Amino acid sequence: MQNLVIVPLLLHILSSAHYAAKDQKAIEIQRKENSSIIIHIATLNEGVSRCSQIETLIKSILLYHRGIIHMHIFADERSREMMSVMFQTWPLDRVRWSLYEMETVHEGGRWLPSKHHSGTIGVFKFVTDDVMPLFVEKLIVIDSDTLLLDDIQFLHDYFFLMEKQGAFWATTEDQYPRGTDREIYPHKDRYGENNGVLLLDLKMMREIGDWNKIWKNETFSLYQKVGPLLASDQDVYTSLAYWFPTWHYRLPCVYNFQMGEYSLETQCVGEWRDFSVIKIAHWTEGIKWDGVKTNPKFFTQIYRCVQRMDGNIFGVSRILLNLQKSETRRTLHYIKDVAEAPALSDITLAAHVPFNRSYDQIDRMNRWPGPASLVVFGNDEEKMLLNNYLHKNVNDTSDRLAIHFVHPAIGELEYPSTYLAKISVDASRTERVLAANELEKLDLSRSLYSKFWKRITQDENNSIAIIRSRKGSEVIGAVMRKRLAQLINAKDLTAEEAVDQLRLKASYSISEEPIPYMNSLFDSTVSYPSEHYCQVQISQRNPIITGWNKK
Structure with a gap:
């Protein structure tokens, strides 16, 4: 009786294996x-x-x-x-x-x-x-x-x-x-x-x-x-x-390995948790990359390995780049968005900083009473760090502040201040902007905001309010209509050059010295994968891209 059961079972297994092999051959x-x-x-x-x-x-x-x-x-x-x-x-x-x-x-x-x-x-x-x-x-x-x-x-x-x-x-x-x-x-x-x-x-x-x-x-x-x-x-x-x-x-x-607080961890990978068989990892709950269970922790580290890879290694088209009149810099708008659209009549503080100064300037811009547009310049790894920093400080960052990210063009070594100034102004959503040249030297208090807010009804299309520092009298910012700021950026002019060449009506004021402060935001303590870890985990999955592990 036992043989009568075993023989058909063996035939079924052999038949299934035969058809599986046949299907695999047909697929290949x-x-x-x-x-x-x-x-x-x-x-x-x-x-x-x-x-x-x-x-x-x-x-x-x-x-x-x-x-x-x-x-x-x-x-x-x-x-x-x-x-x-x-x-x-x-x-x-x-x-x-x-x-x-x-x-x-x-x-x-x-x-x-x-x-x-x-x-x-x-x-x-x-x-x-x-x-x-x-x-x-x-x-x-x-x-x-x-x-x-x-x-x-x-x-x-x-x-x-x-x-x-x-x-x-x-x-x-x-x-x-x-x-x-x-x-x-x-x-x-x-x-x-x-x-x-x-x-x-x-x-x-x-x-x-x-x-x-x-x-x-x-x-x-x-x-x-x-x-x-x-x-x-x-x-x-x-x-x-x-x-x-x-x-x-x-x-x-393995083509949709779901991870979350209540997911059944062993349903797909078994008690031994062989993660090497997984083809697609899927974070299925709102917390996403902060899961504390074994599966999310493991795959989040691999996710960060991919996040920080240089976007230029993935086959950027040289033909399309050559068609551009200027260098192309990968740009991602609104890595942090605003809670609601600002009033059109408001004044947007428009600024840009390299990544290594971004944490402090984000904290400082929290003090600006109006809308703000900040462009951060850096590489993919730095963008990953900034994203995690913003995620950790989501409740302590101004809901009026929009943050954008720009990557260097291929082979670019210098800081492209004109391009970044253009992006920060273009991304503003009000009729007037305070274009900041030296953000650290600006007094971002309510008094500065109120002073220019009172002048709004008197401003003309060709007027510009230039702000100088109290020490050295250097130009550290200028308030003007957004369209005028875009024109000045397009012509690559300084505020003072624009006054002469565009025949603008200029007024001048002195900024109060910024109050010394300590960064009050939480400096992210997220655990990031080492280069060796990324090398091991990515290499065993047969990547076809070369140079992904080079800085």
């Missing part, structure tokens, strides 16, 4: 045939904080993938502006990009009832077949809080197995216990699906013809059964996978 043949294929990747950027995440995500993809990728980014208006500047100033050989209006998608999904912390923004994962151009037939949708740890081509290969099964979307299993409130949702296996990594065969979705009707009907059906959805789009896709199993393909968990 197809990969060779499609070696020049462009991989289309979609992600969401709703909020300026995600721009840095997308930058790191792109780095991690290019670190292991030789081919061309096309990034399709769904973003709100502010984020589209930021991403456009980033891509234009970071022209990569192997990256194409398109931006889509998230507002339009949002409007179409406002009816979707959801209790999820992200609201209804996940609705874009249902409408990509309609929004994307027809030449996009296979799409990888990936959350911005992920990190690639292997060639994305291996994930793309699963489209072959999906097609063989007749499936047009693929996900990994969720790695969170469902709890009693979600047990009533239809779901495959124990936990249902996680949409952090989603493969969509858009060609098949379009051929079905009524996909839009199918997902909307399922959404209404769920709402009638359980009320507002707890996980928005994820609940709907999980339910559809239950009712239409042949349409859905289950990916291995």
Whole structure:
């Protein structure tokens, strides 16, 4: 009797191994045939904080993938502006990009009832077949809080197995216990699906013809059964996978390793925690990089290894750079945003500093009563340090202060003060600016702000108020209309040169000496990976980029 059970079991195992090997061989043949294929990747950027995440995500993809990728980014208006500047100033050989209006998608999904912390923004994962151009037939949708740890081509290969099964979307299993409130949702296996990594065969979705009707009907059906959805789009896709199993393909968990306070740590890597098998790490909770559990700590260190890599090593296009009339400096607007838009009639303090002076100047600018625009100049590692510093001090940094980051052009050694002054003024959102030449010497008190605020109604388009230091009488700043400041920067003039050449009406004042102070902000004590650690962890994952570990 025992033999009757064992023999069929062995035959099943051998048969499964045979078909798995056959599938793998077919995938390898197809990969060779499609070696020049462009991989289309979609992600969401709703909020300026995600721009840095997308930058790191792109780095991690290019670190292991030789081919061309096309990034399709769904973003709100502010984020589209930021991403456009980033891509234009970071022209990569192997990256194409398109931006889509998230507002339009949002409007179409406002009816979707959801209790999820992200609201209804996940609705874009249902409408990509309609929004994307027809030449996009296979799409990888990936959350911005992920990190690639292997060639994305291996994930793309699963489209072959999906097609063989007749499936047009693929996900990994969720790695969170469902709890009693979600047990009533239809779901495959124990936990249902996680949409952090989603493969969509858009060609098949379009051929079905009524996909839009199918997902909307399922959404209404769920709402009638359980009320507002707890996980928005994820609940709907999980339910559809239950009712239409042949349409859905289950990916291995290593392609979406979810990390958070309540995630099931050993579900994917086992009790021995073999992290080397993970292909995509996914921070699934709001805290992101500060998790205290084993998994987030390990992968956050690797994340920081990628964050601090020089963006110029990822194949910056020399042709596109040569087409630029001036040196291109990678620019990321709003690594820290303001709480709300300032009044147009206000005065923005516009300044720039090198990274090594940024912490002190951020603290000083907290004292300025009006809006402020600060540009910090430095490399990728310094931007990583600044981002973490701002994260640690989020409650102690002025909500009127916007911070932007500019990287040196390739081979640039000098501090580009004119370019940085231009960025700080351009990024201001008021009619007038105080363009600071020597930020440390300015008295950023309410009295200085009030003095120029009272003059606003008397100012003319061609007037400039020049501020001198009490010691030495050097020009340390000037208050003027934003358009005039932009003109002066475009002509690369000093304030005094502008008075003569542009025939401006000038007034002069003396700044009070700044009050001596100590930086009151918390100096980040985040644990950063050593160069040796990064060397070991990245090298064992077969990166194709050379020079990533050189300063």
